[in-house]
Amino acid sequence: MKKFLIYGVITIGVLAFIVWKLNANKTANVAKTEFVKQSNTGDVPVLVEKVAKVEFDQSFQANGNFEPIRELTFMSEISGRITKLNVDEGSHVSTGQVIGRVDDQIINTELQQAKVNLEQLRVDKNRYENAFKTGGVTQKQLDDTRLQYDLAVARIEAAQRRVNDTYIKAPISGVINKKYVEVGAYLSPGTKLYDIVDVSKLKLTVSVPEAQVITLKNGDKVNVTTNVYPETNYTGTISFIPAKGDATLNYPVQMEVSNVSGKTLKAGMYGTAHFGLPQMESTILVARSAFVGGVNSNQVYVLENNTAKLRKVVAGKIFGDKVEIREGLAEGETVITSGQINLVDGSKVTIQQPAGK
Structure with missing residues (x-):
């Protein structure tokens, strides 16, 4: 009981001291303020x-670096040894263009075997269908034959696909930026072949403050300049305005920029976007x-x-x-x-x- 009373007295004393100190600080601050007013x-x-x-004028400008509109690292989809490469670093390629060959001898042999097997199964299927009409075979035997025939068709399609894959084709149009393999190298699925960069158009991403981003919309045209060709104006089209800004309340606005013939910009170059807004x-x-x-x-x-x-x-x-x-x-x-x-x-x-x- 005595301990309880002692703790209670101490607690009340501490609270009273805190209240007194706060009031004293407040009085001191008021006094300082009055001193500033009157002592000058x-x-x-x-x-x-x-x-x-x-x-x-709401017009403003923002800077950024050009990026390729598309780029990818092209990887092998099949196994085999490279027998031919048609392009090198710096070569321009088009979508679907054959840029290399993989040895197809074994795959072609498998395809021919699958075709022979399919022909035999086709003959068997026709024979079983005729025999079924006269009761020579059961329904199950006929169904099994038809199933084997359908499976053989699927195996031919798969083999043909593997043969087609021995023709290495460019998945996008662009420039070979890096080559990872040489003739004679053995490929496995996932082996890197080429880096392909499409610079027919470029992307320019710039940070736009919150006060200006609300005036922009997708599809707006933007004048773009660069130090490399200061006399040339490039046309940018806003393609993406993020729904969320960064910690500094800026929004990375992205635009597509068309290249100009004879004054082609490259990825990594420095560019300035000039946003002309209504006054x-x-x-x-x-x-x-x-x-x-x-x-x-x-x-x-x-x-x-x-x-x-x-x-x-x-x-x-x-x-x-x-x-x-x-x-x-x-x-x-x-x-x-x-x-x-x-x-x-x-x-x-x-x-x-x-x-x-």
Whole structure:
């Protein structure tokens, strides 16, 4: 019982100390604020700007690297020894073009055997069908013969497919970027043969901020330039806008870019996408530095008769170092853009000229 009373007294004492400390800190903070207000012997120097409506150009540009529209590592589907290669690194190939051969002697032999077997089964099937009409064989015997015949047909189709696979054909159009095998090499299923890159069109992926991505849609045309051919404009078509942005609130927008004859771009080159968007209606834009503690605070200091007045505003889109103001400011007012760290609501200020003026 004594322990319980002791613990209770200690707990009450600790709580009372915490409450006292919080009140003391609050009193000290209020005192400091009042000190700042009253102890300044001179006005606080600040920089300001006039609030005005402007017509803002929404056009922007973003950079990225070109990627091939399609690329794949082509692998063998059969086993066998390579007898011929028709292309080398740098060769242009078309879909379905024969680019190599694999030894087909054994596979062709298997195909011929399957054809002979099928012919024999065809004869047996016809004989059994005629015999069945006269009662010479049972229904089961006839069904078994027909089944063997159908299986033989399937084996021929499989053998023919293996023969066809000895002709190595390009699965896509493009350029042979890398060759992994030579004539005489033995292939197994999954052996790498070629890297094929299709650069008839290129992909350009650029990061677009959230404020601009909402103005874009699939199919929009985009002007694309590059340092390699600065005099040439390429046409990009937006093909993909992700539904989710990254941690920095940027969205990797992807576009297809058509190459220009004689000035062909290569994968890995650097490109710039120029997004030409409609001009915004007149709106109020203020310097990003005008916000107290950052744009998310939605607070700025407004100059009134050489006095700083804290004002609540509603911030909109961010355009570089400018922020759209949707509510809270009127055209012609003056906002403080520098020196807020020394201000409290009601501080007297003096306007300074920016450096260099």
